[in-house]
Amino acid sequence: MNDDSWTGFLAARTPELGAKLVEHLWWLTFLPMLLAGLLGVPLGIRLARMPRLRSLLLAGVGVIQTVPSLAMLALLLALFGRIGKPPAIVALALYALLPIVRNTVTGLAGVPGAVIEAAEGLGFSRRQRLWWVELPLALPVILAGVRTATVICVGIATLSTFIGAGGLGDLINRGLATSNVRLVVLGAGAAAALALTLDGALGLAEGWLAPGKPPPRLRWKTALFGTSIVLLAGAGWWSRPVPATTVVEGVGEARPTIRIGSKNFTEQLILGELLAQLLEADGRFTVERVFNLGGTIICHQALLNGEIDLYPEYTGTALTTLLNEPVPDEPSRVGRMVRRAYAERFDCRWLDPFGFDNTYALTVPRALADQYGWRSISDLQAAAGDLRAGFTSEFRERADGYPGLQRAYGFQFGDVRDLGPELMYAAAAGGEVDVICAFATDGRIAAYELQVLEDDRGFFPPYQAAPVVREDVIEAHAGLAERLNRLAHQLDDATMRRLNFEVDEDGQEPAAVAQEFLRRRGLL
Amino acid sequence: MTDPDVMIELQGVSKSFDGGRTMAVAGVDLRVPAGQTMVLLGSSGCGKTTTLKMINRLVTPTAGRILVDGTPVDEQDLVTLRRSIGYVFQGIGLFPHLTVEENVAVGLRLRGRPRRDRNARAAELLELVALPPATFANRYPAELSGGQQQRVGVARALAADPALLLMDEPFGALDAVTRESLQQEVLRLKRRLGKTIVFVTHDVFEALTLADRITVMHRGRVEQEGPPEDLLNRPATEFVRDLFARPAARLRRLAPHGDE
Numbered sequence: 001m002n003d004d005s006w007t008g009f010l011a012a013r014t015p016e017l018g019a020k021l022v023e024h025l026w027w028l029t030f031l032p033m034l035l036a037g038l039l040g041v042p043l044g045i046r047l048a049r050m051p052r053l054r055s056l057l058l059a060g061v062g063v064i065q066t067v068p069s070l071a072m073l074a075l076l077l078a079l080f081g082r083i084g085k086p087p088a089i090v091a092l093a094l095y096a097l098l099p100i101v102r103n104t105v106t107g108l109a110g111v112p113g114a115v116i117e118a119a120e121g122l123g124f125s126r127r128q129r130l131w132w133v134e135l136p137l138a139l140p141v142i143l144a145g146v147r148t149a150t151v152i153c154v155g156i157a158t159l160s161t162f163i164g165a166g167g168l169g170d171l172i173n174r175g176l177a178t179s180n181v182r183l184v185v186l187g188a189g190a191a192a193a194l195a196l197t198l199d200g201a202l203g204l205a206e207g208w209l210a211p212g213k214p215p216p217r218l219r220w221k222t223a224l225f226g227t228s229i230v231l232l233a234g235a236g237w238w239s240r241p242v243p244a245t246t247v248v249e250g251v252g253e254a255r256p257t258i259r260i261g262s263k264n265f266t267e268q269l270i271l272g273e274l275l276a277q278l279l280e281a282d283g284r285f286t287v288e289r290v291f292n293l294g295g296t297i298i299c300h301q302a303l304l305n306g307e308i309d310l311y312p313e314y315t316g317t318a319l320t321t322l323l324n325e326p327v328p329d330e331p332s333r334v335g336r337m338v339r340r341a342y343a344e345r346f347d348c349r350w351l352d353p354f355g356f357d358n359t360y361a362l363t364v365p366r367a368l369a370d371q372y373g374w375r376s377i378s379d380l381q382a383a384a385g386d387l388r389a390g391f392t393s394e395f396r397e398r399a400d401g402y403p404g405l406q407r408a409y410g411f412q413f414g415d416v417r418d419l420g421p422e423l424m425y426a427a428a429a430g431g432e433v434d435v436i437c438a439f440a441t442d443g444r445i446a447a448y449e450l451q452v453l454e455d456d457r458g459f460f461p462p463y464q465a466a467p468v469v470r471e472d473v474i475e476a477h478a479g480l481a482e483r484l485n486r487l488a489h490q491l492d493d494a495t496m497r498r499l500n501f502e503v504d505e506d507g508q509e510p511a512a513v514a515q516e517f518l519r520r521r522g523l524l
Numbered sequence: 525m526t527d528p529d530v531m532i533e534l535q536g537v538s539k540s541f542d543g544g545r546t547m548a549v550a551g552v553d554l555r556v557p558a559g560q561t562m563v564l565l566g567s568s569g570c571g572k573t574t575t576l577k578m579i580n581r582l583v584t585p586t587a588g589r590i591l592v593d594g595t596p597v598d599e600q601d602l603v604t605l606r607r608s609i610g611y612v613f614q615g616i617g618l619f620p621h622l623t624v625e626e627n628v629a630v631g632l633r634l635r636g637r638p639r640r641d642r643n644a645r646a647a648e649l650l651e652l653v654a655l656p657p658a659t660f661a662n663r664y665p666a667e668l669s670g671g672q673q674q675r676v677g678v679a680r681a682l683a684a685d686p687a688l689l690l691m692d693e694p695f696g697a698l699d700a701v702t703r704e705s706l707q708q709e710v711l712r713l714k715r716r717l718g719k720t721i722v723f724v725t726h727d728v729f730e731a732l733t734l735a736d737r738i739t740v741m742h743r744g745r746v747e748q749e750g751p752p753e754d755l756l757n758r759p760a761t762e763f764v765r766d767l768f769a770r771p772a773a774r775l776r777r778l779a780p781h782g783d784e
Contacts, residue, residue, distance in 0.1 A: 118617025120582060121690075122631050122680070123606030132630070136621045 009182055017171070021190055024167035027085050028157035029198070032092035033150055040097050041142065044104020045130065058102060065098045069159045073294075077163050083293060083302045088157070088165035095156055096149035103145025107138025139209050147202040154195040158187070162264070162294025164302065168194070173292050176422050177264050179504045255286045256477055261299050261308035262291040265421055266503045266510065267358065267441060267465075267496065271312040273514035274487060275467055281524045282483050295394065296321050303470060304346060310469040310484075314358060315350075316461035318342070318468075320400040327400060327461040334461045342468065349474060351481060352488030353466040356441055356496040360395065360460050361452040362405075363438035365428055369451040376456035380435070381411050389413040390424045390433030400461060401437065408459040425450065441493055443501025465491075486523055530594075531688060531720040532556040532579060537588030538744075539574050544586070548574045550744040551588070556737075558687075561714055561721040563731040565767070566741035572724045575741070576692050579722065580609045592688065607631065610681030610689040610719075614696045616673050618665040618680075624650070625661040628679045635684070649679040653709060671702035675709070682717075691723045695730070707733050728771050732756075740764050 043061075047054045067075070072094065076087035111134050119129045135142075161169030171187030174180070258279055262272030269291055276287045290308045293299050300322050302308045318338045319325050325341070328334065335353075342348045362377050374380060380387065395401035396418060406412055413435060419427055424436040429448035438445050438452065440463075445452060467484050474481050491499075495517075502513045518524045534554040540547050549571040556562040564572035577583040578590055581597055590597045597605055618627050626633075628649050629642035637645075647657040653675040665673055674694055681689060691710075695703040707730060714721065714734075725731055731738050732752050740747040740755065740763070748760040756772055759765035 112615075112617070114613075114615030114617035115619060116617075117582070117613065117615060118611075118619070118677075118680075121580060121606060121609075121611030121613070121617075122634070123603045123608075124634065125603050128634060132634075133619060137619075 006182070010186075013183075013186060017186065017190060020166065020168050020170055020187070021194065024154070024157060024169075024191065024194060028088060028092060028160060028165060028167045029150065029153050029194075032089050032153055032157075033096055033146065035089065035093035036096035036100055036149060037146060039093070040100030040145075041104050043097075044101045044142075045108065047101065048105045048108035054105060058098075058105070061098045061101050064094050069095070069156045070162065073160060073163050077298065077301075081301065082305050083164040083290075083298055083307055085160075085165045087163060088160035091160070092153050092157055096153050099145040099148040099152070100142070101145075103148075104138065104142050107141030107145075108134055110141060111137045140206050143202060143206045143209060147199060147206065150198050150202060151195045154191055154198065158191050161292060163298060164261075164290055164293050164307075170292060173264055174269070176420070177269060177292065178266050178510060179422055180507060255284060257286045257288050258310070258473070258477070258480070259288040259290050259308045261293055261302055261311035262289075263296065263299055263311075264292040264294055266500050267439070268312060269510040270499050270503060270514055271354065271465065271467075273511045274518065275310070275312070275484060277511075277514055277518055278487060278523060279480075279483060281518070282479075284479065285477070303348065303468065306470070309473040310467050312354070312465055313350075313468045314463035314465050315353075316359065316400055316463035317398075319461055320404075321398055324399075327404075327459075331458060331461050335464055343471075347471045349469050349471055349481070351467045351469060352485045353464040354487055354491040354496070355489040356491050356493045357462050357464050358439050358441040358496070359455075359463045360401070361438045361440045361445075362455070363428065363436050363445060363450045363452050364434060365431070366449045366451040368434060369453070374451070374453060376454040377405075377409055377459075378456050379453070381409070384411040385414045387413050387434040388415040388417065388432075389435040389437075390417050390419040390427050391437045392421050392424065393418045395437040400459075405459060408457050441496040441500060443497050443499075443504055446497070447501060447505050490521060490523075529558050530555045531558040531592070532562075532722065533591045534575070534578075535589040535591075537575070537578060537585050537590060539571070539578065539583060540586050547586075547744050549578075549585075552741075552744075552746055554739060554746065554749065556720060556722060558720050559718050560736040561723060561734055563735035563738045564722065564724045564741060565726070565728065565731045565738050567726055570741040571744040572726075572741045573692055576690055576722055576724050580606050580611055580690060607634070607684060608686055608688070610684075610686040611692075612674075612677050612681045612689070612694045613692040614694060616677045616694075618673055618676055620665050623662050623664055624655070624668070624676050625657070627665065627676055628683055631680065631683045645683060646679075649682055650676075652682070652713065653679045655679070669702075670698050671706060674698065674706060678706075678709075678713075682713075687720060689719045689721045691721060693724055693726070696725070696727075703730070710734060728767060732771060740767060 043057075047057055069091070072091045073087065076091045077083065080087040080090075115133060115137070116129070119133045124132065157167050158169035158172055160167060161173045168187045168191045171190070172184050175183030175185075175187060260272055260276050260279075262268040272289065272291050276289055279285045279287050290302070293302060296313075296317055299308070299311045299313070303311060315334050315338045316327075319334055320327065323338065323341050323345075325337065328337065339350050342350055362380075364374060368374070372379075372383065391402055396416065397403070402416070417433060419433070419436070421439070424433070425438065425442070425444040425448050427433045428436045428450055436450075438450065440452065444450075467487075469481065469484070499513050499517060502508045503510050515524075532555070534552050537549060537552045538547055539549040552571075552575060554562075554575075564575060566572045574583055578585050579592065579597065581602055584598075592600075592605070592609070619630065622630065625643060625646045628646040632642045632645060646661065650657040650660055655672060655675050660668075660672070665676070668676065677694065695706050698706065710721075711734065713719070723734055735752050737750060738752055738755055739749045742763050748755055748764045755764055756768050759768060
């Protein structure tokens with residue numbers, strides 16, 4: 001672990017924390033809530049007047065809320081066909097809908113019958129009755145719904161990092177991806193504080209808005225106005241450009257921006273940083289980092305949509321997950337197959353490989369391997385029924401994962417659990433599972449005294465890593481491909497494992513590790 | 525075809541809430557002279573409130589015709605009709621989010637009258653119902669007693685200066701002393717403002733106190749209609765005789781040297 005003090009850590013992270021907080025507050029809380037309010041309150045008003053439709057539609061809105069958040073994000077991602085804020089905002093708005101609609105209906109139903117009768121007797125039109133009587137009286141209840149929805153929204157918004165929507169989830173996700181507990185605590189703590197603050201503020205507003213109490217209405221209007229001004233001002237201050245990220249030389253001379261993506265685990269973050277810093281050092285490009293995207297498909301879609309220009313991918317993954325092709329009998333052909341298919345089908349180019357092969361590796365605790373004499377995957381045959389496996393969810397589904405493995409080796413494990421990639425090494429070391437699907441270049445294999453089993457039937461295809469770039473990007477930016485190819489064959493398995501280890505176990509930043517590597521190799 | 529001195533006329537008005545199986549109001553004919561107070565008297569469920577609410581179309585009749593000021597109510601714009609009729613009921617229904625002053629003036633605000641006019645009118649009306657505006661104008665309904673709330677309810681109904689006032693057991697939920705004082709208030713208003721009032725009650729004494737004419741209703745039908753003395757002295761039916769028996773006895777007891 002990094003032995004920097006907490007204060008130092010906080011000081012270093014404050015500008016980023018501020019930016020993420022603002023992003024979380026405005027894009028992932030305020031905007032979805034605004035959307036949900038604009039949709040939910042009128043819907044609630046409608047439903048309050050249609051008692052027969054009410055239960056049906058409320059149930060329908062309720063079903064939305066039972067959709068697991070990640071599934072919802074995935075669904076909307078598929079629907080929008082693009083990563084980023086729009087699908088996240090829509091997903092969050094949908095979640096916020098139920099409490100708002102329900103409380104609007106409840107609030108309107110709670111308006112006393114005598115008050116309605118008085119309004120009718122006085123000759124209020126329907127619209128006047130709604131705006132002058134029903135809504136003001138229902139407002140505290142509606143606001144209570146908004147309050148519930150807001151707290152839910154702040155929490156769920158942390159998940160939208162998986163589709164590249166930013167926010168405090170980025171810190172949490174990055175912390176998880178790089179085993180950086182402090183970063184997780186920082187992100188989660190900030191999200192919790194944000195939720196509590198908004199809850200408190202809305203609670204106050206609820207009190208002010210309670211009807212028939214002496215404080216005149218002018219005061220809450222002023223208060224609400226004042227609060228929003230303060231929040232806006234705060235946002236403006238926080239989101240002011242942070243110096244040192246981009247120092248633009250040569251005013252007015254715009255350098256093209258290259259958007260680099262990455263998946264959400266340590267190796268990808270390091271590779272992303274390596275590519276980014278290499279381009280930045282060149283001087284002809286500026287770089288936008290779109291890191292921590294929640295999976296292979298998301299990165300691929302983002303690349304094809306033009307939301308990112310390049311990202312590091314693995315040949316085996318591309319073959320089985322993106323091209324849906326079986327692994328050929330001759331594994332050495334995989335690279336060529338992928339290259340050709342990408343050119344033909346996606347108009348994308350695989351640059352030269354980094355040099356390492358991050359294959360899946362069935363891995364067991366070294367003590368077990370020694371005790372039972374396991375050296376290859378076939379050796380597990382006899383014991384498999386009694387073994388507990390811990391696999392990532394991707395591995396359990398991918399053709400080059402557990403499904404194919406069962407067919408290739410003809411056995412199943414007694415118990416298989418879904419584990420996050422960041423958890424499985426510790427789970428194996430702690431004896432909670434016996435077999436994991438490690439990544440061959442992960443530094444934690446050695447650190448946790450684990451043993452990689454030989455793939456004696458040659459089931460796993462090669463997973464050679466290389467940057468994948470859209471062809472139009474290469475054409476538009478002379479020198480880009482050449483520049484990036486300077487990383488070709490610079491990283492063998494051992495080197496990559498060491499860099500991963502420096503992040504996962506030494507607690508260093510991927511950016512710092514990448515910079516150190518580039519400097520030592522004289523690439524900067 | 526209508527007598528200019530008749531403010532309200534009901535012609536064969538019926539109402540059924542269950543598609544005709546039972547009649548809440550059955551073939552009621554009624555004429556309320558302008559400037560007079562007509563009390564609809566009867567026990568609960570006799571159709572008196574339903575009859576009242578058909579006048580300002582809170583309830584739609586199943587059959588028959590109702591004319592206000594010579595025009596059938598169903599030919600008038602609903603909002604305009606209701607704004608031209610003051611309505612006070614037992615539930616009061618003050619708007620809890622508005623002050624007393626705003627409650628009284630809300631009808632004027634609907635019509636877009638300027639704030640200064642509204643406040644002046646509210647103050648005038650609060651004086652009229654014996655709630656000094658200096659004390660009460662800025663209070664909220666929750667800070668008032670039941671009797672004070674109903675005074676505000678009456679003031680609110682009078683704000684637009686309607687010629688016709690419908691009052692549906694307005695004092696039913698109040699204690700005897702408060703009720704008494706509000707009844708006196710209504711008598712005073714009546715003398716001062718000359719409004720036509722239709723007043724629904726189940727309280728025979730209240731009816732005798734306020735009415736120029738009384739309509740006794742029973743099971744949706746009119747039993748007898750006439751000035752209070754007629755009903756007391758010349759009851760047309762057994763029901764009317766029984767209804768007034770107790771008050772008549774009390775009147776005799778209170779006046780032992782009367783004409784007996």
